[in-house]
Amino acid sequence: MHAVRLHAFGPAENLVYERTEDPVPGPGQVRIAVAAAGVHLLDTVLREGEAGPFPAPVDLPTVPGREVAGTVESLGEGTDPGLLGKRVVAHIGTAPGGYAELAVTEADRLHEIPEGLDAAAAVAMIGTGRTTLGILGFTPLGPDSVVVVTAAAGGIGTLIVQYARNAGATVIALAGGPAKAARATANGAGLALDYTRPDWPRQAREYLDAAGSHATVVYDSVGGATARAAVDLLGPGGQHVVYGWSGGEPLTFTAAELAGRSITSTSVLGPTMIERGGGLRALESRALAEAAAGRLRPAVQRFPLAEAAAAHRALETRGTMGKVVLEP
16 A cells, blocks of 8 residues: 655654555454545644654554545454444544555444535534534533634634624634635624734724623633633633643633633543543534534535645645545
């Protein structure tokens, strides 16, 4: 098979598209003919040799990638024969192997892809979708909600905008550049602003003042000055929900600052998010069901498998919109 392998930690150019041996499914496992493989920002961290959330860096050489969708084409010993030929999607966990034409994973990780959902969208929902629903579990939304979404053209941001609009909330979307802001508008945001422009806070404030309201929730994956300006839009009782800091520095507050403004700030990624969502598998199932029903529509940016290095560079320079997916 062809796969993308990493022989040495370092820049994106170290990802090499080459021939390698086909993986063999073990007991209770399946082998998937991959139609789409997810690319995550965490993959770029692991590529550099950092452990990320894992105890140690991966062993080399390795085939990166932890999210795959495709068709079951081979079974390991003791695996349900009814799985053969099924269209499936799986988050294959801490064992990599997704950037390839063939990938192996445990049968109990599989979800059958709902009819009408393509492989790339399924990959987006099994990872980005499940995380989005976990994040949203901290903040009930309704018609009285006024939501500010940073990185609103990204994979998670796109889904938060849609979810909030479905709930009847008012949505202010912040995105880096006019093209991304336009994407957020098309996605249903009431107001979409380019946060690289210095006047965006004034425009947001004027929008809120005209409606006689304050923001009630800020979903923050950017941090830094952008997050600070977004939080300044919150009224008393507002929530700052943190799930990343792609701008380099997380925005933090002292207890006195939070009390003085009558707001809360919560970092939501981690075990608590998973527990609230009923576990990873429950979140994955819900995410796929939401996409199958058309309520959530993931944004996907596709790259050929052979161009995995270009996909990594685009992610690292914020040159992507939506979930990045490799297609063999």
